[in-house]
Amino acid sequence: MTPFTAALPPLWNDLGVILGFVLSLFLFSYLLKENVLARLAQYILAGASLGYAGVLIVKNVLAPRLLAPLLAPRLALQIQESLATPPLLSWWIPLILGLLLWLGGIEAMRRPPAAQGASLRKLLRLLGVLPVALLLGTGLGVGIAGAIQGTLAPQFLRAAALGLPGEEVAGPVLTGLLTLIVTGGALLHLRAGESRLLQRGPGRLLAGWAWIGQRALWLAAGLIFARLLAARLSLLIAQLNYFATQLQETGLWQWLLAQLR
Amino acid sequence: MFSPNATWTNRIGLLVATAAALLVLVDRSGFWPGTRPYATLLYGWVLLLSGFALLLGIANVLWVHLWRVVKGQEEWVLSLLLIGVLLAVLLLGLLAPSGTTSPIMEWVFDSVIAPSQATLFALTAFFLMAAAYQFLRLSHPGGVWILLGVFLTLLVQTPFTQANLPGILVDFVDWLLIWPVMAALRGALLGVGLAAVLTGFTLYLRHR
Amino acid sequence: MSQPLCPHCGQPNPADAEYCAHCGTLLRLPPEPEEAAQETPPQESESGPSEEDLLAQQPWLQPEELAPPPEMEVPPDQPWLRPEQEEADAVRPPRQTPQRQLTGLQGLLEPADLSWAGLEPSLATPPSPELADPQLRELRGAFREDVHLADPPAQAPGGGAALARRPWIYWLLLILMGGGIFLGFPPGQEEPHAWPGLLEAHAAIEALPEESLVLVDWSYDPATAGEMDLVALGVFEHLVERRARFLVVSQLPGGPASARRLIQRASGRLRGAGIREAIPLVSEGGYLPGGPASLPLLGQAPGAGVPVNIQGQPAQVDPILRALQVERPALALVVAAQSEDVRRWLEQVQPLNQAPVIAVTSAAADPALRPYWDSGQIQGLVSGFDGGIRYRQLLNRPLLPQEERLLGWQLTGQGMGFIVLVILVILGNLAGLLSGEEERS
Numbered sequence: 001m002t003p004f005t006a007a008l009p010p011l012w013n014d015l016g017v018i019l020g021f022v023l024s025l026f027l028f029s030y031l032l033k034e035n036v037l038a039r040l041a042q043y044i045l046a047g048a049s050l051g052y053a054g055v056l057i058v059k060n061v062l063a064p065r066l067l068a069p070l071l072a073p074r075l076a077l078q079i080q081e082s083l084a085t086p087p088l089l090s091w092w093i094p095l096i097l098g099l100l101l102w103l104g105g106i107e108a109m110r111r112p113p114a115a116q117g118a119s120l121r122k123l124l125r126l127l128g129v130l131p132v133a134l135l136l137g138t139g140l141g142v143g144i145a146g147a148i149q150g151t152l153a154p155q156f157l158r159a160a161a162l163g164l165p166g167e168e169v170a171g172p173v174l175t176g177l178l179t180l181i182v183t184g185g186a187l188l189h190l191r192a193g194e195s196r197l198l199q200r201g202p203g204r205l206l207a208g209w210a211w212i213g214q215r216a217l218w219l220a221a222g223l224i225f226a227r228l229l230a231a232r233l234s235l236l237i238a239q240l241n242y243f244a245t246q247l248q249e250t251g252l253w254q255w256l257l258a259q260l261r
Numbered sequence: 262m263f264s265p266n267a268t269w270t271n272r273i274g275l276l277v278a279t280a281a282a283l284l285v286l287v288d289r290s291g292f293w294p295g296t297r298p299y300a301t302l303l304y305g306w307v308l309l310l311s312g313f314a315l316l317l318g319i320a321n322v323l324w325v326h327l328w329r330v331v332k333g334q335e336e337w338v339l340s341l342l343l344i345g346v347l348l349a350v351l352l353l354g355l356l357a358p359s360g361t362t363s364p365i366m367e368w369v370f371d372s373v374i375a376p377s378q379a380t381l382f383a384l385t386a387f388f389l390m391a392a393a394y395q396f397l398r399l400s401h402p403g404g405v406w407i408l409l410g411v412f413l414t415l416l417v418q419t420p421f422t423q424a425n426l427p428g429i430l431v432d433f434v435d436w437l438l439i440w441p442v443m444a445a446l447r448g449a450l451l452g453v454g455l456a457a458v459l460t461g462f463t464l465y466l467r468h469r
Numbered sequence: 470m471s472q473p474l475c476p477h478c479g480q481p482n483p484a485d486a487e488y489c490a491h492c493g494t495l496l497r498l499p500p501e502p503e504e505a506a507q508e509t510p511p512q513e514s515e516s517g518p519s520e521e522d523l524l525a526q527q528p529w530l531q532p533e534e535l536a537p538p539p540e541m542e543v544p545p546d547q548p549w550l551r552p553e554q555e556e557a558d559a560v561r562p563p564r565q566t567p568q569r570q571l572t573g574l575q576g577l578l579e580p581a582d583l584s585w586a587g588l589e590p591s592l593a594t595p596p597s598p599e600l601a602d603p604q605l606r607e608l609r610g611a612f613r614e615d616v617h618l619a620d621p622p623a624q625a626p627g628g629g630a631a632l633a634r635r636p637w638i639y640w641l642l643l644i645l646m647g648g649g650i651f652l653g654f655p656p657g658q659e660e661p662h663a664w665p666g667l668l669e670a671h672a673a674i675e676a677l678p679e680e681s682l683v684l685v686d687w688s689y690d691p692a693t694a695g696e697m698d699l700v701a702l703g704v705f706e707h708l709v710e711r712r713a714r715f716l717v718v719s720q721l722p723g724g725p726a727s728a729r730r731l732i733q734r735a736s737g738r739l740r741g742a743g744i745r746e747a748i749p750l751v752s753e754g755g756y757l758p759g760g761p762a763s764l765p766l767l768g769q770a771p772g773a774g775v776p777v778n779i780q781g782q783p784a785q786v787d788p789i790l791r792a793l794q795v796e797r798p799a800l801a802l803v804v805a806a807q808s809e810d811v812r813r814w815l816e817q818v819q820p821l822n823q824a825p826v827i828a829v830t831s832a833a834a835d836p837a838l839r840p841y842w843d844s845g846q847i848q849g850l851v852s853g854f855d856g857g858i859r860y861r862q863l864l865n866r867p868l869l870p871q872e873e874r875l876l877g878w879q880l881t882g883q884g885m886g887f888i889v890l891v892i893l894v895i896l897g898n899l900a901g902l903l904s905g906e907e908e909r910s
Contacts, residue, residue, distance in 0.1 A: 001371050005364050005368045017372070024377065030384060031639045044346050045373065048373040050347050050350075051347040052369060056722050061755075065776060094306045097313075098310055126273065129273060130273070133274035133281070138285055138762045140281075142289075144462075146289075147816060150816025151454040152455065155447055155451055155840055155841075155844055159451075178444070183447045185445075186445040186447075187448040217449065218410070219437070220442040223410040227832040227836055227853065228833040230832040230833075231693075232382075233882060233883055235382050235383045236882070237883075238383070238698075239383035300765075304763050308766065310759075359780065383695065387643075390642050390889060390890065398901045400902075415887050418661070420880045421656060435664070439843065442836060443842075446840055
């Protein structure tokens with residue numbers, strides 16, 4: 001347990017250590033066989049995680065950023081200093097949109113028979129579309145703008161700079177050219193590797209370029225796998241260390257030894 | 262602008278989404294600084310709306326499991342357990358004045374969420390080994406190249422083998438990582454970036 | 470009623486499903502107006518192509534995967550589940566096109582749907598005639614993104630398709646790794662490899678003036694804390710030691726609590742090493758939902774992005790929040806288990822605030838971030854257990870006994886993991902040879 005639970009009675013901390021250990025063992029038992037104990041632990045984890053996320057959203061997002069400014073004008077004024085828009089726009093509209101989202105969502109979950117209240121259904125659906133469209137549209141906008149500003153432009157410029165001799169080149173010119181060839185080859189392979197255009201005439205030259213790109217991608221896949229393995233082995237080793245520590249902390253180790261004797 | 266068979270719901274949704282996307286694009290282009298406060302406002306709305314949407318998602322999970330319990334479907338007892346744990350944690354957290362930083366919520370985090378999540382992810386090491394057995398084969402397409410990449414990297418990243426490697430091999434693997442592999446992944450990144458931009462436009466055009 | 474079959478995995482789905490419940494493939498693509506008016510293949514049902522069409526288009530699909538789905542029972546008290554009860558405006562004319570998924574290494578990495586990237590024309594071309602159906606099934610199986618675990622190893626080794634459950638591999642790894650750690654074999658070498666980017670990260674933090682403002686994006690939770698704590702601990706020790714003021718935000722629900730624990734550990738370690746003034750100057754911005762769509766707030770208006778800290782105090786009370794409203798961060802630290810989170814930051818925040826970025830990541834995220842490191846968008850990169858251990862060695866501070874044990878386990882365990890992998894690759898290739906797999910080469 002961590003110092004953040006120090007305010008709780010010691011019994012709670014002991015109970016927490018045992019609970020965590022038992023749940024971990026249940027989940028680990030999945031290795032032996034798909035079993036009810038592993039599923040039990042999964043359901044408990046899902047319930048606890050969702051409940052925790054719900055508390056976080058209410059207490060850390062909606063309450064301080066939306067409800068508190070609406071309910072306490074003084075706080076609203078303080079926060080207002082950092083915003084350049086009136087309260088109607090900052091808080092009331094998102095509140096209304098959020099409620100519409102809930103109504104639309106609940107309507108979709110409830111799915112009443114079409115005969116009953118069809119017009120209300122349509123209205124709720126229509127209004128529920130507004131917040132969803134806002135979320136989608138903003139996501140679309142930031143996705144496109146971000147891809148251009150954060151990936152495409154800088155990566156393309158860097159790739160182009162590597163192909164030109166001059167101060168921009170970090171390594172030898174040969175390495176820069178090799179990098180450009182591999183980048184272009186990988187892009188070509190991913191974009192048109194299977195195209196029939198690359199199978200005849202001058203396209204064969206491009207096919208050779210794509211061939212290089214494909215090999216480089218395979219090599220990269222091997223490298224990624226090895227690093228992924230290191231990452232996952234680290235998790236497993238940390239977990240084995242957790243089990244060993246908990247065996248000592250809970251006193252289960254002594255009990256097991258006594259049973260063996 | 263609209264497809265002839267688009268419903269009013271679709272048209273209104275499309276208008277709102279278009280306006281939001283255009284505002285973001287104009288703001289990020291920097292051509293019209295006057296849009297900055299409105300874009301900021303929009304991001305703030307999205308943040309709050311995402312909170313509402315997540316709560317709706319939690320309600321949906323509750324609803325699905327409640328349905329399983331009511332209908333007595335398979336594993337309804339586990340669904341009941343999930344509902345019980347979810348509501349208990351939710352109520353405890355909402356009643357605690359400091360929310361997730363209250364001792365009781367920290368206790369839930371330390372004794373249920375953290376060890377269980379860590380165990381679940383630790384299991385992936387076993388599955389990765391099983392995948393290596395099944396897929397890292399010379400006879401598979403690109404198998405030689407993939408295995409070459411795997412073993413060169415492993416030789417360098419594993420402490421006890423790296424200690425016995427000639428320095429030139431270690432430098433070679435570093436070079437592989439920061440030049441050819443980086444270049445190939447840059448190609449992939451450009452491909453994905455282009456695809457992301459294309460997707461945006463394609464999705465928009467398809468949903469007219 | 471017929472349930473549409475997923476064109477990617479062949480599984481049945483509810484009639485109104487947009488995405489396949491099994492593999493996530495987009496099931497419906499609304500037709501272009503002209504197409505809708507012109508082409509309606511007579512044999513194609515409204516709910517998607519027929520089984521014959523699917524087999525003709527994608528002969529690598531397993532016939533059993535295309536078995537007719539069981540009729541969905543409609544309870545009498547839920548008449549709205551019947552498709553004919555759906556309102557007209559809710560039903561869009563479905564059209565299924567074969568989807569093409571670029572997956573990672575045999576389903577171990579995130580899949581990327583490329584069907585929308587203008588690749589449809591090449592999809593229309595049948596798979597290469599040189600490859601027979603079983604081989605295509607093999608390929609398709611190898612690249613499917615949903616890893617199914619079947620209790621009995623139903624397929625022969627190398628039989629493609631799903632990843633079979635193989636308890637003997639689990640036991641081999643568990644026993645050899647546990648035994649290796651217990652016996653201390655292979656011996657952990659003191660200095661693991663320092664991958665490029667680590668020294669630059671250390672130098673950038675070392676060069677920070679005292680009380681510099683650092684914006685931290687915390688993108689890991691307990692699921693990956695076993696590795697990430699190891700990587701991030703040294704970096705945060707260094708930041709606390711440099712008296713940096715940092716604001717921590719997270720887009721994961723488990724992020725804020727994970728951050729609190731690690732920062733507390735880092736300052737505790739410093740105080741244990743005799744640095745009494747090691748009190749972290751930290752403000753918790755808490756959880757920011759919304760993914761990439763809310764991240765730009767941190768770049769262009771942090772005051773609006775984090776108007777209050779996790780205790781609900783506004784900038785007037787929290788000096789770090791206040792500082793963030795008037796000064797640009799000297800550094801942005803992205804602590805992430807996945808490369809995607811770093812990329813998101815580089816796309817949505819860095820272009821707006823121009824703050825230099827240091828990435829502290831899982832080993833798995835490292836290669837995918839190399840292009841950004843090369844282009845200078847990332848100033849330093851610390852990754853994996855090796856990066857974490859080497860960074861702490863750069864700080865030149867003795868380890869606590871329990872930390873020493875964990876690091877020893879990591880070094881030894883990684884060595885044993887390598888040995889197990891070598892054994893498995895040899896056995897796998899032998900099994901492939903014995904089962905005649907070399908013909909498919």
